Amino acid sequence: MKTMLKVTQFEFRYQIKSKFFIVGMILLFLFMWSEFSPYLRHYPIQDNNDIQQLFSKGIHQELLRVEVSPAETLSAAVLHMEQLKEGDFSAENVQAAKALASQIKAQNLSLEQAHALVEQQYPSFVDQWNVFIEERGVRLGNIEEVAPLFRYYYERQSFSREFALLWSDRLQIIMSALSIPAFLLLFFKDRRYHAIEWLRAKPVTGFQYITGKYIGTVLAWCLPALIVSTAANIWLGLKFTMDEYAYHFMDVFLGLLIYVLPAFVFSGALIILLGFLFHNEIAALPIFIVYLLFNVAASAFGRDESHPLGYARYMIRLDEHSSTDWLAYIPHQSLVLGATLLMMLWAGQLWLRQGLKGKGR
Structure with missing residues (x-):
């Protein structure tokens, strides 16, 4: 030994x-x-900079996002469609997106009404529309919104x-x-x-x-x-x-x-x-x-x-x-x-x- x-x-x-x-x-x-x-x-999050840094690293992004109202979701989706350029999608989808955005604004449609319009007049654009709505249905939260979610999560x-x-x-x-x-x-x-x-x-x-x-x-x-x-x-x-x-x-x-x-x-x-x-x-x-x-x-x-x-x-x-x-x-x-x-x-x-x-x- x-x-x-x-x-x-x-x-x-x-x-x-x-x-x-x-x-x-x-x-x-x-x-x-x-x-x-x-x-x-x-960690643990103390301010908005912590939230932004964690989100950029892909850490618990589901806790860093907060849902927005249907009106905010639709407004963000319309703005995104208006800003699309050729090359982002096919020419057909870009034209459909811009035409759809114009109709929604002109008729002052709600999110449900806009969804029905897409299904009726733009069936080939439905999948992309759903992606737009899903992505813009949430936003990066601030410290007042996110901190309670983190505390609740780590209490469990x-x-x-x-x-x-x-x-x-x-x-x-x-x-x-x-x-x-x-x-x-x-x-x-x-x-x-x-x-x-x-x-x-x-x-x-x-x-x-x-x-x-x-x-x-x-x-x-x-x-x-x-x-x-x-x-x-x-x-x-x-x-x-x-x-x-x-x-x-x-x-x-x-x-x-x-x-x-x-x-x-x-x-x-x-x-x-x-x-x-x-x-x-x-x-x-x-x-x-x-x-x-x-x-x-x-x-x-x-x-x-x-x-x-x-x-x-x-x-x-x-x-x-x-x-x-x-x-x-x-x-x-x-x-x-x-x-x-x-x-x-x-x-x-x-x-x-x-x-x-x-x-x-």
Whole structure:
């Protein structure tokens, strides 16, 4: 146990000084900031600028729009039709729109009367007319109109749970990608700091050595993710608490434990095992990338419910919309951790057989 702990400490110190680690952490920060800066800067909403910024990012647009009166809807639709130009639609539809707008204004029709007119005289324009009315039946609300909607929405649904699911989903994607620089060449450069001589002087089992380096790498790369997540969690938690919203600080940490950590440790174990199986770490890279892309692109719970292991192939990414109950993920993630342990045991046996010769081992 002491030997494995020494290996872990050695690898942890090496990793945090690595250029790959520094670049990886910069990428982690930039990715998470690009994804969540609207939440961190504009939640909970305080003014009209927050509303405009969230709307432009496509965040909860259904809560940012408010319905307008039929008269306002019709007036906006008429104005839009009058401003149509050739090229916006077919020439026939543009002419129909302008003629329709003129008739509505001349006859001072209501929305219902205008709709009946379209169906009777402009049947080919009905679909486009419905689109115009739907789009102009709502407008971007102001703070007085939107704030009560947000408060009502988050009184029924915890923002901390919603944010934690989304945060953990994005974090598990970037962490799985960062497992490539973290683990790909983990055993390729055992000569650094006289590691070969150290291993020969202090005999160590394959499992101890593999696991020690593996845990040291996991700790080094997960620590910044934990720090960034904690900072975002505290920042949003304080803002929501001060605004008298309910906020559960543990949701983000549960997301890290149930979503992110299993994804990262599984990715690392898979890369290590593939490297030993192929006797060449670089040969494992394309296989892992294909598997990573497949997992990221596929829905983790898009499976046949009749098959209890139908989701076993989705080891890296869970679907943040699949469940709001953390416990629902426990069986799946237990399978992930079990597979990780088996791969590490296998890798330890392969390391013993291949020894310290060639490929840097």
